[in-house]
Structure formats: C-alpha cells, structure tokens
C-alpha cells in the first residue's frame with residue numbers, strides 16, 4: 001500500500017511538474033511572441049504620450065515650424081497619402097550607409113581612406129526601415145547601462161575574446177558586462193582618470209568637453225561622465241567589431257570616425273581636452289598633420305593626453321614587442337611636432353604624457369620665425385565637413401594681451417551653460433548678437449519646460465541618447481542638461497549658421 005500510495009504520489013508530482021513546465025513554456029512562448037511583435041512597454045508608453053498630447057493647445061505659443069530650408073522631396077499636395085516604407089531585410093539590422101564594409105573595401109587603405117565615410121550613390125540608397133535586431137529589448141537605464149548591455153541588442157562577441165585580458169567587455173549569459181577596463185587601464189578607468197585629474201583642472205569645471213580618439217568601447221568617456229566631463233569618443237568601424245555600437249548601447253556619446261584625410265567634423269576651438277590611449281593613430285606621420293588637426297579643435301589652454309606607446313618606451317619596448325629605435329624615433333617626432341605647435345609639455349609619468357596648448361599667439365612668438373611652421377590659409381577654420389585635412393597650423397584668433405585667452409575666456413561648467421560665449425559676445429558669429437543669443441536660450445528653456453510637462457519620462461533615465469537634428473547653437477541641449485541624458489548636436493550642412501553650441 002505504502003508503495004502504491006507513494007507511486008500515486010509520484011504520479012501527481014510528475015503531472016504537476018509537467019503542468020508547470022507546460023505553463024512556463026506557454027508563458028515564454030507568449031512573452032516571446034509579444035516581444036517579437038515589437039509591441040513592448042515602450043510602445044505602450046509612446047501611445048500614452050501620443051494620446052495625452054492630442055490636444056496641442058496646451059502649449060499655445062511654441063512654434064514647431066522647420067527653421068531651415070531643406071528639400072525633403074517632392075511635395076505633392078494633390079496626393080496627401082503618406083508614403084509607407086517597408087522594413088528592410090533582417091540581415092540589415094546593422095546597416096550603416098556611409099560605413100558599409102563592402103563599399104569600404106573598394107577604397108585605398110593608404111591613410112585609412114577606406115575607413116572614412118563613403119556614402120552610397122543615390123540609386124543604391126535603401127528605401128526601407130532598418131529593423132531592430134531579433135530579440136531587441138529596451139536598454140537598461142543609465143547608470144546601469146554603463147556596465148550592462150543586453151546581448152540581443154548588439155550580438156557581437158568578438159571583443160570579449162579579443163580583448164579578454166584587458167577587461168573591455170565580458171559576455172555573461174544574456175548580457176554583456178563592461179568592467180570599465182581598456183588596453184591602457186585594465187584595472188578600470190576610474191584610477192586612470194584620477195591620474196589625469198591630478199594634472200588637468202577637471203574638478204572645477206574648466207575641462208568640460210573632451211575628444212577621445214580611438215575610443216574602443218568608450219569606457220573612458222563612460223567614467224569621465226561622473227566627473228562632469230562630456231567626452232565625444234570616436235573609433236573606426238573595423239575589426240574591433242561593434243565598438244561604437246557598444247558605446248552607444250551603453251549610453252556613452254560616440255561616433256564612427258577615423259583620422260584619415262578629411263578634417264574632424266567639429267569647428268575649431270571646441271574641446272578642452274583630447275585624449276589618445278593606445279589609439280593606434282600615427283601621430284608622427286604626414287608631417288604632423290594629425291596633431292595639427294588636434295590643435296585646431298583644441299581650445300587655447302586645452303590639453304592633449306597621450307598614453308601608451310611610445311611614451312616610456314625605455315621600460316616597455318620589450319613588453320610591447322617593438323624595436324627600441326622605432327619607438328624612440330616615434331616619440332622624438334611627436335615631441336618635435338608638439339614643439340612646433342608651441343604646446344607646453346606639462347607631465348610625463350609612467351606611460352602618460354600631457355601637453356597644453358598655449359593661450360594665445362603672443363606666447364608663441366618664436367614659431368612665427370620657424371621656417372618649418374606652415375600656417376593654414378583658409379579663413380574659415382570652422383568649416384570642416386568633408387574638407388581635406390592639411391598639414392598646416394591653424395592660427396590663433398587675435399587676443400588683446402599676452403595674458404588673455406585668444407578668442408576669449410569661457411566660463412567653467414556649469415556656469416558655461418547659460419553664459420554668452422565669447423564668440424558671440426565679440427560679434428564674430430554673423431547674425432547672432434548677445435541679445436538674440438539670450439533670447440534664443442530663453443526660448444529653448446520654455447520649449448524644454450513644455451516638453452517635460454507632456455513627457456514625464458524625459459528626465460527619468462528612460463531616455464539616454466538624444467539627437468537634436470538641427471541643433472543651432474545647442475539651446476535644446478543646454479536647457480535639457482541632466483546627469484541622466486546627453487544630446488548629440490547635429491547641424492545640417494544646409495543650415496545657415498554652421499556655428500553650433502560648441503561653446504557649451
């Protein structure tokens with residue numbers, strides 16, 4: 001009897017188990033189908049917002065007219081049916097038009113030309129919507145996203161293998177974990193930033209904008225964020241599969257980019273600091289052209305940080321497995337160009353070296369007489385989009401005395417957000433006066449206030465990467481400023497005022 005009862009018991013237990021398993025299967029099937037259908041929580045939220053904003057009259061005085069005159073295609077009033085675009089094939093989830101690997105390989109490798117932007121001709125442009133990768137889920141909110149990215153959102157494992165010992169990224173089940181390491185800082189970026197901050201005025205807001213060249217998964221930028229420094233990181237779309245994609249999934253500002261033959265897409269004097277740690281850019285090559293380009297985008301008084309080879313080659317050439325003489329020559333060239341640029345070497349310790357750009361032309365009198373110093377002829381040093389990079393030095397704007405910062409002294413962050421930038425105050429931006437600038441900022445404060453009223457999620461951590469497609473002078477980004485999000489300011493090439501909010 002005992003036996004029978006226990007076997008009956010066993011049957012009940014196993015049928016309960018079967019039920020549970022079947023139930024779970026159903027649950028996950030439905031969950032999967034629901035996720036696959038693309039209708040998730042975010043869509044419900046979006047629907048809510050659309051419903052709640054149906055009444056446009058609650059913010060009567062905002063204009064949503066376009067403020068630039070782009071041609072968006074034939075505007076046929078007689079046929080008012082909206083055009084419907086179909087989804088592209090699922091193998092195109094990663095398609096990046098001007099960085100398509102197939103097209104890239106048809107260009108020369110010399111000077112990294114093949115890694116620059118090469119956009120498809122008109123007839124090859126796609127007219128379909130890029131689908132999200134299969135299983136895509138809403139990213140974790142910042143700051144968790146700094147350290148975790150759902151695998152499905154960027155399903156590329158090669159870096160977890162290639163950079164395993166350098167702690168760039170690890171694969172853990174259905175997420176990637178980013179421990180904050182890099183080739184030059186396997187112990188994490190924070191310690192490395194402590195070393196930087198012992199030399200650079202980061203703590204008091206003097207250094208606010210940084211450019212990280214050859215950024216990997218942008219861990220430096222991710223960790224600079226907590227020190228109130230916004231780093232624009234860039235890296236090519238190369239064998240380090242998906243590094244920029246990882247950066248963006250993490251919620252760290254990044255673009256695909258490379259030092260090749262065209263200028264960096266930023267106006268002159270836009271960054272307080274530029275940084276390269278093992279970024280593999282041949283700084284000494286092409287008559288110093290790349291360092292001259294860094295000099296162009298650095299503000300007077302800005303810093304250039306180089307860590308890794310060739311710095312401290314004497315102690316490291318063996319571990320780097322490179323000939324002593326080659327590294328020595330590399331460093332000699334860099335020092336020579338830095339001197340020509342009139343940079344001050346502020347620091348060298350371990351494998352890190354830091355130079356500072358001087359404040360004005362007055363403090364660089366010597367180089368005017370240096371026959372090797374060629375100055376750029378172009379008068380518009382801010383016009384960088386698709387302009388050829390040249391091995392010439394961008395002259396400083398005039399300054400009153402040898403103590404003054406050429407082009408004017410910027411306020412420290414966060415006062416900088418609301419202050420009138422010197423470029424505007426001095427009247428060097430055509431069509432923008434102090435009054436119009438202040439009016440413009442006030443206008444954007446009003447707009448953002450209204451946006452926040454309608455969309456309560458704006459500053460909640462739900463949105464991390466925001467793109468302003470017609471950023472003007474960056475008023476939207478300045479008004480939105482929050483530790484939970486960042487705005488990529490994009491200025492269309494057809495915009496009238498090319499000057500953007502680079503002083504914010």
Ligand SMILES: *[C@@H]1O[C@H](CO)[C@@H](O)[C@H](O)[C@H]1NC(C)=O
Pocket residue numbers: 060061
């Ligand atoms: C909207 O604009 C009108 C006319 O310029 C003005 O009289 C009114 O006070 C404005 N309303 C708000 C809410 O700003």
Ligand SMILES: *[C@@H]1O[C@H](CO)[C@@H](O)[C@H](O)[C@H]1NC(C)=O
Pocket residue numbers: 200201204206412
């Ligand atoms: C910021 O700190 C640096 C270095 O400590 C100092 O030289 C500079 O004067 C400070 N700037 C301001 C505006 O406080």
